[in-house]
Amino acid sequence: MKTRITELFGIEHPIIQGGMHYVGYAELASAVSNAGGLGILTALTQPTPEDLAKEIARCHEMTDKPFGVNLTFLPAFTAPPYPEYIDAIIDGGVKIVETAGRNPAEHLPRLQEAGVKIIHKCTSVRHSLKAQSIGCDAVSVDGFECGGHPGEDDIPNMILLPRAAEELSIPFVASGGLANGRSLVASLAMGADGINMGTRFIATQEAPVHENVKQTLVAATELDTRLIMRPIRNTERVLSNAAVEEILKIERAKAEAGETVGIDDVRHLVAGSQNWKVLQEGQMDAGAWSCGMVAGLIHDVPTCKELIDGIMAEAESLIRERLEGMLG
Numbered sequence: 001m002k003t004r005i006t007e008l009f010g011i012e013h014p015i016i017q018g019g020m021h022y023v024g025y026a027e028l029a030s031a032v033s034n035a036g037g038l039g040i041l042t043a044l045t046q047p048t049p050e051d052l053a054k055e056i057a058r059c060h061e062m063t064d065k066p067f068g069v070n071l072t073f074l075p076a077f078t079a080p081p082y083p084e085y086i087d088a089i090i091d092g093g094v095k096i097v098e099t100a101g102r103n104p105a106e107h108l109p110r111l112q113e114a115g116v117k118i119i120h121k122c123t124s125v126r127h128s129l130k131a132q133s134i135g136c137d138a139v140s141v142d143g144f145e146c147g148g149h150p151g152e153d154d155i156p157n158m159i160l161l162p163r164a165a166e167e168l169s170i171p172f173v174a175s176g177g178l179a180n181g182r183s184l185v186a187s188l189a190m191g192a193d194g195i196n197m198g199t200r201f202i203a204t205q206e207a208p209v210h211e212n213v214k215q216t217l218v219a220a221t222e223l224d225t226r227l228i229m230r231p232i233r234n235t236e237r238v239l240s241n242a243a244v245e246e247i248l249k250i251e252r253a254k255a256e257a258g259e260t261v262g263i264d265d266v267r268h269l270v271a272g273s274q275n276w277k278v279l280q281e282g283q284m285d286a287g288a289w290s291c292g293m294v295a296g297l298i299h300d301v302p303t304c305k306e307l308i309d310g311i312m313a314e315a316e317s318l319i320r321e322r323l324e325g326m327l328g
């Protein structure tokens, strides 16, 4: 399948694995790229720019196919040394960066002078148009269904993708709630040039997370995610567990008392250290962890190659048999 995204990134299949904190290591990124998709390392999962340089080198040893790096721009008070992380990306010969979070404009010139292609992830048409206007090569349009941060507009992909198609001239991929061949064909029909998946890739053989996490995803349904941190406009979609129910209880109690919940009220349950305990140690109630509604479509733990080949085969048969067949 050839789309503007496969052409832009030089990949075989229009399937991207989005950056994921404490998941996006070389094992997963290289497996996705070796399977013909685009694997992405998560820069800030590496404690320092030097560690990112080592992770990039490790990924080059594991694949000779293109892979990318996710750079998430967090609120300024916790700003990591972004210029040094960018040095590691450029010096490591990485040619694709997925930006997310705040506007990446100030960092684009250096990356683009080094020949790096930028795909910016955003949750609204207006932010997609902004990304296009500052010179991003593509966008990843993340609907309300998505795992992680869906923004505050709450527009699901059934509306968001066709709206993006109406407005954008640069290529975009659909993101959020996608897992299989139906997801890919539907996304293409709604104007996207490919798909970006997060949660689905966690339940793969190569994802370097604890086995408990994969089995929890297989057991979960589409009813099991919750939105936390809404009152502080830092909404995150996570899988329900004891920590998440506690966060929601704190948020409700504050609201009932007429007080505003602050990050300090829930920090002990959303901190990176707790996230690590879930994803890497398999302590499934230790803290909040990002997870999409798509958990309801995850029934197995395939290799990345089995997953991607399966998506492409299902998509092809849907197009050739089901859709063409309907035309009589």
Ligand SMILES: Cc1cc2nc3c(=O)[nH]c(=O)nc-3n(C[C@H](O)[C@H](O)[C@H](O)COP(=O)(O)O)c2cc1C
Pocket (backbone or CB within 6 Å): 017, 018, 019, 020, 021, 023, 042, 070, 072, 099, 100, 101, 121, 142, 145, 146, 147, 148, 149, 175, 176, 177, 178, 196, 197, 198, 199, 200, 289, 290, 291, 292, 293, 294
């Ligand atoms: C566990 C987890 C961690 C994530 N961490 C990040 C991150 O650090 N930076 C980022 O830009 N997106 C992050 N995301 C969002 C994904 O890249 C992707 O946009 C999202 O998962 C798509 O929705 P889906 O999970 O329904 O496929 C994360 C998602 C998950 C599930």
